Amino acid sequence: MSTAAGAMTPELEFFCVGLNHETSPLEIRDALVLSDEEVGRAIRALRERAGASEALVISTCNRTEVYARGAELPNPPAFVAALLQEIKGLDLIGSGKSYLYTYREPDSIRHLFRVACGLDSQILGEPQITGQVKDSLTLAGKLGGSGPVMERLLDAALRCAKRARTETGIGRGPVSSAYAAVNLATKVLGSLADKKVLLIGAGEMAGLAACHFMEAGVAQFMVANRSKERAEKLGATIAARAISLEAIPVALPGADIVVSATSSNEPVVREAMVRNAMKIRKNRPLLFLDLAVPRDVEPQVSKLPNVFVHDLDALGQLVAQSLAQRRAEVPKVEAIIESEMARFLRWHRSLAVKPTVTAFRTHFEDIAKEELDRHRGRFRPEDHAALEALVHGIVQKLLHRPTTRLSRADDESEGIARVDAVRDLFGIGQEDSDADRDAR
Amino acid sequence: MQPLIPLLTTTLPALYALSVAAYGRAYADETSSGGRWGPVALRVAVLLHVIYLSARGVTEGHLPLASAYDFLSATALSLAAVYIYLELRQGVRTTGIFVLPLVFLMQVISSAYGNTVPARQPPLFPFWFELHTMTAVLGYGAFFVSAIYGVLFLLLYREIKANRLSFFFRRMPPLETLGRMNVSAASAGLVLLGLAILMGIGWARLAHVELARDPKTWLTVGAWVLLGFAVLAYHRLGWRGPRAVYASLAGFTTLLLSRVVTDLFVRSFHTWR
Numbered sequence: 001m002s003t004a005a006g007a008m009t010p011e012l013e014f015f016c017v018g019l020n021h022e023t024s025p026l027e028i029r030d031a032l033v034l035s036d037e038e039v040g041r042a043i044r045a046l047r048e049r050a051g052a053s054e055a056l057v058i059s060t061c062n063r064t065e066v067y068a069r070g071a072e073l074p075n076p077p078a079f080v081a082a083l084l085q086e087i088k089g090l091d092l093i094g095s096g097k098s099y100l101y102t103y104r105e106p107d108s109i110r111h112l113f114r115v116a117c118g119l120d121s122q123i124l125g126e127p128q129i130t131g132q133v134k135d136s137l138t139l140a141g142k143l144g145g146s147g148p149v150m151e152r153l154l155d156a157a158l159r160c161a162k163r164a165r166t167e168t169g170i171g172r173g174p175v176s177s178a179y180a181a182v183n184l185a186t187k188v189l190g191s192l193a194d195k196k197v198l199l200i201g202a203g204e205m206a207g208l209a210a211c212h213f214m215e216a217g218v219a220q221f222m223v224a225n226r227s228k229e230r231a232e233k234l235g236a237t238i239a240a241r242a243i244s245l246e247a248i249p250v251a252l253p254g255a256d257i258v259v260s261a262t263s264s265n266e267p268v269v270r271e272a273m274v275r276n277a278m279k280i281r282k283n284r285p286l287l288f289l290d291l292a293v294p295r296d297v298e299p300q301v302s303k304l305p306n307v308f309v310h311d312l313d314a315l316g317q318l319v320a321q322s323l324a325q326r327r328a329e330v331p332k333v334e335a336i337i338e339s340e341m342a343r344f345l346r347w348h349r350s351l352a353v354k355p356t357v358t359a360f361r362t363h364f365e366d367i368a369k370e371e372l373d374r375h376r377g378r379f380r381p382e383d384h385a386a387l388e389a390l391v392h393g394i395v396q397k398l399l400h401r402p403t404t405r406l407s408r409a410d411d412e413s414e415g416i417a418r419v420d421a422v423r424d425l426f427g428i429g430q431e432d433s434d435a436d437r438d439a440r
Numbered sequence: 441m442q443p444l445i446p447l448l449t450t451t452l453p454a455l456y457a458l459s460v461a462a463y464g465r466a467y468a469d470e471t472s473s474g475g476r477w478g479p480v481a482l483r484v485a486v487l488l489h490v491i492y493l494s495a496r497g498v499t500e501g502h503l504p505l506a507s508a509y510d511f512l513s514a515t516a517l518s519l520a521a522v523y524i525y526l527e528l529r530q531g532v533r534t535t536g537i538f539v540l541p542l543v544f545l546m547q548v549i550s551s552a553y554g555n556t557v558p559a560r561q562p563p564l565f566p567f568w569f570e571l572h573t574m575t576a577v578l579g580y581g582a583f584f585v586s587a588i589y590g591v592l593f594l595l596l597y598r599e600i601k602a603n604r605l606s607f608f609f610r611r612m613p614p615l616e617t618l619g620r621m622n623v624s625a626a627s628a629g630l631v632l633l634g635l636a637i638l639m640g641i642g643w644a645r646l647a648h649v650e651l652a653r654d655p656k657t658w659l660t661v662g663a664w665v666l667l668g669f670a671v672l673a674y675h676r677l678g679w680r681g682p683r684a685v686y687a688s689l690a691g692f693t694t695l696l697l698s699r700v701v702t703d704l705f706v707r708s709f710h711t712w713r
Contacts, residue, residue, distance in 0.1 A: 189615075
């Protein structure tokens with residue numbers, strides 16, 4: 001990165017090369033998911049062969065991204081493509097399609113913050129990515145990839161994600177049918193901790209819904225399925241009792257939530273069955289979540305008092321509402337990202353200011369010392385101490401205001417230009433630039 | 441104490457208005473700051489309201505329940521206090537907007553038309569008769585809040601049954617929580633009104649007042665029995681859903697009717713002057 005601020009502006013030289021669900025198909029993303037060991041290889045290559053001072057790899061099922069700082073590369077995407085080919089054996093360039101995107105700062109920083117906040121996720125605002133970013137930093141730390149700047153940058157990204165979750169609605173509402181089912185159940189029944197769930201069907205959808213209900217605190221499950229074997233298989237994973245479809249009328253009064261997801265062409269739950277169950281359960285609310293197509297629950301069931309029936313259309317409506325709500329929150333999250341970016345860049349600029357202030361002071365103190373040594377012989381030995389104190393006092397007074405202003409330079413928009421001007425005016429030169437670079 | 445009264449007379453509606461605005465914002469946008477400073481404004485308002493009524497009591501020499509405007513102010517305080525109790529118990533802040541505008545309206549009318557600095561008067565009735573009136577007013581407030589939650593329950597019940605998952609659906613607490621708020625408020629009202637009825641009966645015996653011919657007494661006892669049944673049905677018979685809510689709403693309607701009948705159609709010691 002080069003800025004108008006001039007030669008002494010700290011160079012972050014931070015780039016990101018990667019691919020995600022928007023730029024590549026699932027089979028490519030799947031093929032590029034890196035194990036911890038492969039991430040280690042990538043980080044080593046970036047440090048040793050590309051000269052990066054710090055490197056980080058985020059690899060999930062929806063993205064593989066390489067972040068590096070200080071790398072001396074004429075063509076980062078070509079390097080990363082070659083590296084991924086070397087590790088995973090997948091030729092991203094030879095295929096003729098452009099899957100990789102490249103960001104250089106400040107866009108690379110903005111992109112990392114967007115990723116951490118879930119703005120770049122397939123499901124807008126999904127929370128898992130924040131944990132994945134954190135895990136990537138931990139891994140980079142273990143593998144020697146991260147340093148002070150990268151750690152500070154990731155801290156800023158994670159703080160940004162936390163703010164986005166607490167200050168905006170980017171993570172609110174269900175964004176999948178299975179999760180919408182849990183959301184709806186909570187809306188009707190309140191806490192689910194003491195509720196019983198009857199799963200009708202033992203397929204993928206029923207299993208997914210069971211997982212979400214377990215996460216919501218449900219501890220008691222029953223699984224009814226045509227094939228007892230499959231019911232028992234699912235039952236074993238969620239500590240549920242397996243029953244046959246014929247036993248549903250017996251199990252129904254004891255359930256509070258019924259999740260139905262069979263492939264049956266005929267309704268599995270009949271109105272008479274539910275009417276009887278409601279009598280036995282003294283009319284306590286009963287919720288049906290019908291995730292099957294065609295529907296498993298007879299339409300007349302929804303007319304019974306205190307019986308709530310919701311099908312995939314209703315759940316889809318909830319998901320659509322949540323996504324629309326989350327989209328409306330994006331500008332608020334972007335504002336947080338900009339403010340956190342500004343904060344990080346300010347900190348980074350301050351890295352250049354501190355050595356300049358030190359060099360500026362040393363420059364004046366050296367002149368004072370030289371002059372004192374040159375003229376020391378003209379004064380009586382008993383006056384030397386007073387003379388040194390006088391000169392030191394004058395230097396301190398002369399330097400007070402400029403050093404104070406310089407120390408605050410990282411907080412001000414023209415601060416970096418001021419730092420450059422001071423270095424230029426007082427000849428604080430190349431030898432200090434090298435020291436600055438070392439300090440960073 | 442006396443100089444406080446005019447100041448609080450104008451401050452109270454302003455504070456309740458602030459609370460309404462904050463709770464309105466919290467309802468419209470969950471992430472807004474309204475959810476944080478609304479409860480603060482409301483608690484300050486209730487505290488000042490207690491100070492206001494106490495100052496009135498000290499200045500006037502009896503509990504400030506001498507007029508319909510006083511009754512409105514005390515009911516407003518009761519509504520707000522019961523709402524705070526429910527909010528603390530259930531941790532729900534998005535329903536304040538359905539209760540607090542009523543509190544604001546009642547206090548505005550009371551502040552605008554009530555006598556702001558009344559002169560000291562001799563007590564109207566013995567202290568514990570006044571206590572009967574005060575507990576009754578607090579009970580009315582609790583039943584009023586219970587009725588509001590009953591209506592909210594029915595609205596949400598209909599929305600969920602009909603798969604109309606609107607903004608109202610998203611902003612409301614779970615249906616089960618609304619049902620619990622409805623019953624909790626009714627239970628508080630039941631205790632307060634029960635105490636009021638007992639104190640009223642005791643006073644009537646001592647003062648040789650004929651209660652048997654007072655329609656207000658009969659209607660109030662009838663309402664209390666109905667509301668008692670609704671609360672009992674919820675706790676003992678496991679009634680949930682609209683049936684329990686309709687029972688409590690029937691009790692509240694009877695209670696409201698007893699007030700209207702007393703004030704508009706008959707003259708008795710229960711009629712507000």
